[in-house]
Amino acid sequence: MNANMSWQVLEEKDVSPSRWFPILQHKVKLPDGTVIDDYFFSPIGNVAMVLPLTADGNFILVKQYKHGLQDVFVELPGGMQQKGKSIEASAIAELEEETGIKVTLDKLIPLGQIANNPTKTNQITFGFLVKDAEFNSIQRLDATEQIEVINVSPLETLELIRTGNIRTSDTVALIFKAYLDHPEIFVQSSRRSGR
Secondary structure, three states: OOHHHOOEEEEEEEOOOEOOEOOEEEEEEOOOOOEEEEEEEEOOOOEEEEEEEEOOOOEEEEEEEEOOOOEEEEEOOEEEOOOOOOHHHHHHHHHHHHHOEOOOHHHOEEEEEEEOOOOOEOOEEEEEEEEEEOEOOOOOOOOOOOOEEEEEOHHHHHHHHHOOOOOOHHHHHHHHHHHHHOHHHHHHHHHHOOO
């Protein structure tokens, strides 16, 4: 990081309205000396997401209601980093809880990190690809979750992004990261469908 561009934190106050939505108020000094005393941001915590690819070449995605936008979204399985667990262990746990797909650490292929809104949160989404995913466990949903598991080809997934049916930023970014890093998945899908 370029030290000449960094802001200096002079004071920090926790003004969180609840444990579900942490908010900090910072008093900061900008590089030009300007002081801002009401900069708010959320240290909401990191997220782990998994792109599971089945042996027959399809992606497993989840469809669920999100109350912030009061709509249903198609996303990668995933969730907040769980207390006391690494991001990888959280990815494995969330995948099993949401889809019934159980994997081991050696099956996680890193796809990279996505900063969703670095102006207002410090949240990073960590993405992983899992090949040869299989339904070998059961869903264990939270009380607030109703999740439909869907099975789509990689090319259908790209079409869902193109048409706006997949529209959450971290899901879109991680699917395109898989497209760039593992193009063979999408080529094989094209061959299987006769395109």
